[in-house]
Amino acid sequence: METTTTTPITTTAAGLRYGLLTGLVSIIFTFVLFAIGQEGNSGLASIAFAILIIGIVLAHKAFKATNEGYMSYGQGLGIGVLAGGINGFLSTVFSYVYRTFIDPDMVARMMDQMRTKLEAAGSMSEAQIEQMVNASTKYTTGAIGLAIGIVSGFFMGLVFSLVIAAITKNARPEFE
Template sequence: METTTTAPVTTTAAGLRYGLLTGFVSIIFTFILLATGQEGNSGLALIAFIILIAGIVFAHKAFKAGNAGYMSYGQGLGIGVLVGGLNGTLSTVFNYVYRTFIDPDMVARTMDQMRAKLEQAGNMSEAQIEQIVGASMKYSTGAIGLAIGVASGFLLGLVFSLIIAAITKKAEPEFE
């Protein structure tokens, strides 16, 4: 009789699979926000963090399922950073495409909303407001915006994974 054993799941495989899945879920969620005009709703934007956290948790669970229930802290950290990085990359590229080709007026609307909020606060001069809006425009569009978005994805993956991996890790016994 032939016995079949499955190969252990690698950290890269788990991170890639769940990073892509989480990225696509984030894109769908972002598109829904944009299509309904809720992109400025910070309460709904928190759901994006929940999506990332869930992606990391599910990636850890899948890794452990393929590795006899074990995962070291370092493996969990690596998986989470990969999930966060892929999620950030896909989301950033989607936002770039959306703002550039689908709704090019969105950037101007967002900057106008920012300007209105700063003016309403009443604690800045017009020159300071223009400086802030100009810097925001520079760092949220083009190649700089893409680089910041991708780096932010990896950074968020790292931050969340530092906590999540500490909770989900299960070290393999050293002596069996």
């Protein structure tokens, strides 16, 4: 009778692997949103959070499968933050490339939609609306937009992992 053993994977390997997979799924989802003209639909865009959550859960499951079913809270947190950061990096770079080279008019359309919504609300003056639109344009394009997107990816990975790791952890017994 042969015994098969699986080589345990590290937290870094699990985070990278599932960050890449989650990032690719997020890119495909984002491309579909852009292609159908729903880039400003916050309801559909929230599905991106579900994609990240599922990716983190699957990464934890894969890590535990090769580590005798054990994963500490810290390991789960590290896996999730890395997966979220990789996902955020890939998604942000894709969005930047799309807005810069494929559809350069997209930012202007989004800012027009924002202006229309703010004017319809009627709670801001024209100068305030213009200031808000200009600030939004500045923070969603160029290097600042890239940096914010990448940091946001790590932050979302942290926030989701704080909860997910608490649920999926299975600490190794101290005296085994």
